[in-house]
Amino acid sequence: MRGDLAVVGGMITAVGDVPAEPGDVLVDVRGRWLVPGFVQPHIHLVQTLFRGLADDLALMDWLQSRIWPLERAHDIDSVYASARLGIHELLTGGTTALLDMATVSHTDAVFQAADEAGIRMWCGSAMMDRDNLAGLGTTTDVAMRTANDLADRWHRPEGLLRYAYAPRFVPSCSDELLTAVAKEARARGCLLHTHASENRDEVALVRQLTGRDNIHHLHEQGLSGADVVLAHCIHLSQSEMELLALTRTRVAHCPSSNQKLASGLCSVPELLSRGIHVSLAADGAPCNNRLDAFAEMRLAALLQSTRLGAGALPAPIVLRMATASGAEALGFPGGVLAVGKVADLVVLDPDTIWSGGDPASTVVYTMDSRSVRQTWVHGRKVAEDGKVLAWDNAETAALCHASLGRVRARAGL
Numbered sequence: 001m002r003g004d005l006a007v008v009g010g011m012i013t014a015v016g017d018v019p020a021e022p023g024d025v026l027v028d029v030r031g032r033w034l035v036p037g038f039v040q041p042h043i044h045l046v047q048t049l050f051r052g053l054a055d056d057l058a059l060m061d062w063l064q065s066r067i068w069p070l071e072r073a074h075d076i077d078s079v080y081a082s083a084r085l086g087i088h089e090l091l092t093g094g095t096t097a098l099l100d101m102a103t104v105s106h107t108d109a110v111f112q113a114a115d116e117a118g119i120r121m122w123c124g125s126a127m128m129d130r131d132n133l134a135g136l137g138t139t140t141d142v143a144m145r146t147a148n149d150l151a152d153r154w155h156r157p158e159g160l161l162r163y164a165y166a167p168r169f170v171p172s173c174s175d176e177l178l179t180a181v182a183k184e185a186r187a188r189g190c191l192l193h194t195h196a197s198e199n200r201d202e203v204a205l206v207r208q209l210t211g212r213d214n215i216h217h218l219h220e221q222g223l224s225g226a227d228v229v230l231a232h233c234i235h236l237s238q239s240e241m242e243l244l245a246l247t248r249t250r251v252a253h254c255p256s257s258n259q260k261l262a263s264g265l266c267s268v269p270e271l272l273s274r275g276i277h278v279s280l281a282a283d284g285a286p287c288n289n290r291l292d293a294f295a296e297m298r299l300a301a302l303l304q305s306t307r308l309g310a311g312a313l314p315a316p317i318v319l320r321m322a323t324a325s326g327a328e329a330l331g332f333p334g335g336v337l338a339v340g341k342v343a344d345l346v347v348l349d350p351d352t353i354w355s356g357g358d359p360a361s362t363v364v365y366t367m368d369s370r371s372v373r374q375t376w377v378h379g380r381k382v383a384e385d386g387k388v389l390a391w392d393n394a395e396t397a398a399l400c401h402a403s404l405g406r407v408r409a410r411a412g413l
């Protein structure tokens with residue numbers, strides 16, 4: 001539709017033909033398209049710096065030989081640089097909200113970068129209290145104390161930043177940790193975020209460690225429900241799907257990551273037809289290697305056409321997964337251009353790549369982040385024409401170059 005959109009206090013207050021009042025600030029985007037900001041409920045900002053350093057590996061190798069040693073080699077400045085690089089890509093590509101899993105330490109730097117840029121973020125330190133070869137784990141007590149201290153500092157329900165408890169995945173987490181996390185997160189009104197059933201070896205390892213399938217084990221420890229976001233959910237039994245539907249647990253589908261790590265094909269149409277809530281995200285830069293919501297939308301649709309036939313996951317449904325469904329998963333009023341929703345907005349230039357088709361089809365199949373002209377979060381313009389307004393692009397690049405040298409030397413990679 002053509003028309004105006006009024007914003008007061010970061011919220012959309014009118015849509016359609018809205019007469020301007022004296023004192024209103026007018027933003028003229030005639031000839032452009034306005035869409036809700038994309039929401040990505042599964043990102044690892046701390047890994048953005050590792051883009052290109054872990055290609056062509058399957059999940060467990062990818063984690064053990066590259067990602068965990070690199071995460072262990074991070075310092076607080078390299079985490080900040082990595083988060084800044086990732087947020088730059090998200091905001092300039094039209095993503096206005098994310099759910100992030102950091103690493104076991106230095107998570108303050110992720111919140112610091114998000115706070116400066118003005119993106120809407122849920123984030124938690126990755127909790128790992130089982131041994132691993134990279135020596136990245138901690139005791140259960142340290143994992144809980146670190147998370148609780150971060151939640152005390154950064155969980156701000158009235159603002160743009162919130163804490164989300166993030167046990168990494170079942171093979172890294174004791175039962176004691178998972179049950180404590182579920183209890184603590186709910187006491188504080190925080191989301192829960194983990195990975196589940198991404199890879200066949202991981203699924204076999206979970207069975208060996210716990211005697212149960214992944215989703216059943218997580219449910220037994222309290223990690224199921226509308227406040228739980230599970231990334232991936234590719235290899236599921238029928239009873240695990242029933243449990244996800246029954247408990248209204250949220251699934252974050254990450255199609256590029258799943259293909260690059262050769263993890264498998266998520267049965268998205270089957271999950272949706274069972275009433276399971278599915279949204280869309282890019283995962284981390286080293287397993288994608290982009291953080292581009294457009295790339296995830298396009299691939300999500302194409303993969304299901306290959307699996308099940310043309311149009312098995314049509315463009316309007318994919319666009320919803322990348323916007324309103326993401327906002328539902330995170331529990332905020334967003335992802336829709338309607339009165340009462342947050343003014344998280346993206347201005348697209350349809351002339352960058354012309355298509356005569358339906359706008360939803362153009363956004364999903366044709367456009368990419370080069371079509372994004374402006375990004376607004378909570379009624380404030382935060383990015384324009386490839387630049388995050390709070391930062392200097394050259395400074396972000398310089399911070400990353402300096403940090404990467406330190407981290408690679410420490411990791412020996």
Ligand SMILES: [Zn+2]
Nearest residue numbers: 195231283284
């Ligand atoms: Zn992930």
